[in-house]
Amino acid sequence: MNERTAIIVGAGIGGLAAAVGLRAAGWDVTVFEQAPEIRATGAGISLWSNGLRALDLLGAGESIRAHGTVQGNGGIRTSAGHWLSRSSGRRLRVENDLSVLVLHRAELHECLLAAVRPDLVRTGATVVDVAQGKSSATVSYRTDHENEGVLTAALVVGADGIRSRVRGSVLPEAGAPRYAGWTPTDGDDGLRIYRDADLFHGPLLQGLRGVVVREPARLVAQCRLTDTPLGGGGWAAGLHSPVLGDVVLQVASVLGVWHLGAGCLPLSVGSVELFAPIPDGSPFRVTAEDLRPTAGGVTVSATVTDPRGRVLQRWRDVGAVSTPDMSERFAEAVRRWNGATR
Numbered sequence: 001m002n003e004r005t006a007i008i009v010g011a012g013i014g015g016l017a018a019a020v021g022l023r024a025a026g027w028d029v030t031v032f033e034q035a036p037e038i039r040a041t042g043a044g045i046s047l048w049s050n051g052l053r054a055l056d057l058l059g060a061g062e063s064i065r066a067h068g069t070v071q072g073n074g075g076i077r078t079s080a081g082h083w084l085s086r087s088s089g090r091r092l093r094v095e096n097d098l099s100v101l102v103l104h105r106a107e108l109h110e111c112l113l114a115a116v117r118p119d120l121v122r123t124g125a126t127v128v129d130v131a132q133g134k135s136s137a138t139v140s141y142r143t144d145h146e147n148e149g150v151l152t153a154a155l156v157v158g159a160d161g162i163r164s165r166v167r168g169s170v171l172p173e174a175g176a177p178r179y180a181g182w183t184p185t186d187g188d189d190g191l192r193i194y195r196d197a198d199l200f201h202g203p204l205l206q207g208l209r210g211v212v213v214r215e216p217a218r219l220v221a222q223c224r225l226t227d228t229p230l231g232g233g234g235w236a237a238g239l240h241s242p243v244l245g246d247v248v249l250q251v252a253s254v255l256g257v258w259h260l261g262a263g264c265l266p267l268s269v270g271s272v273e274l275f276a277p278i279p280d281g282s283p284f285r286v287t288a289e290d291l292r293p294t295a296g297g298v299t300v301s302a303t304v305t306d307p308r309g310r311v312l313q314r315w316r317d318v319g320a321v322s323t324p325d326m327s328e329r330f331a332e333a334v335r336r337w338n339g340a341t342r
């Protein structure tokens with residue numbers, strides 16, 4: 001068998017892009033697609049710089065750019081009109097050297113299909129199984145006319161989407177994907193709070209990963225932190241980790257910082273109800289609300305929930321106060337952390 005034969009399962013964006021790349025590298029490619037014809041569904045798609053760079057390497061970047069336009073300002077609002085996230089095309093370009101191309105999904109698909117050669121795509125062919133051999137793999141498929149067939153190649157690429165049959169054949173233990181009910185905002189958005197010196201915490205304590213809701217008197221944050229037993233694990237208890245509990249106080253403080261326009265620190269807690277421990281190293285959510293101004297600061301209540309919305313802990317009346325030089329002290333701490341971690 002020719003060592004450079006590949007079967008790609010799925011003619012979505014992933015499968016077609018893989019086909020273009022493999023062909024450019026000299027491989028014989030066959031693409032199986034279950035749909036009777038290649039037809040992209042959906043509306044617009046945003047292509048970030050990393051995706052565009054990949055398409056450039058595949059030689060498809062130019063034709064795809066010709067169909068798109070560079071994104072300006074945008075964002076997502078709640079039904080009540082509050083901003084959930086905002087993006088500025090200018091800031092992306094100037095501060096991060098990034099740009100986002102928006103185009104119709106069908107046009108992206110058509111450009112990729114043209115680059116593959118449409119006759120290499122077998123439509124109406126559903127892959128039902130993949131058997132791995134020593135130096136090859138055999139794909140079993142069924143056509144729309146109830147015919148069955150097999151094809152062997154040196155390489156099989158599973159690009160058959162989120163409910164991948166190929167993954168099920170090759171890695172049955174992986175199971176099906178499970179909807180957690182959360183919109184992922186993990187990453188930059190939350191960590192920016194530390195970089196912007198709204199908080200002064202160093203890497204070991206940076207548990208705030210995403211801002212899900214930002215309203216004047218309410219902040220919902222997606223959090224995750226590995227529990228490090230600082231101070232030899234002192235102050236820890238069955239339902240309480242001081243390290244993970246500190247993330248709750250951080251979220252409460254951030255709401256205060258945004259309200260006061262200045263750094264503030266939690267100094268008191270009215271009451272705490274601990275129903276279950278905050279998970280170590282896996283996602284949880286903190287909702288800070290009931291913001292009330294006090295002399296020199298604010299009080300806030302914070303609720304910790306797991307991905308299914310189960311309440312794990314309730315921290316009421318967290319009192320945070322500000323002093324005139326606190327923001328500068330936070331900034332100084334962040335400068336030190338940055339120096340220390342470089």
Ligand SMILES: Cc1cc2nc3c(=O)[nH]c(=O)nc-3n(C[C@H](O)[C@H](O)[C@H](O)COP(=O)(O)OP(=O)(O)OC[C@H]3O[C@@H](n4cnc5c(N)ncnc54)[C@H](O)[C@@H]3O)c2cc1C
Binds near residue numbers: 162
């Ligand atoms: C509402 C929405 C908006 C999105 N917006 C963006 C965005 O703006 N920017 C961005 O980068 N990403 C976006 N995404 C994500 C992006 O669309 C997907 O990551 C991408 O389309 C996945 O491509 P794929 O080729 O891996 O899979 P798919 O597009 O799912 O393609 C899989 C293909 O495999 C075929 N197939 C499945 N099973 C078999 C089988 N057994 N045999 C043969 N063929 C089979 C299917 O018919 C399909 O054609 C969005 C997703 C959604 C849902």
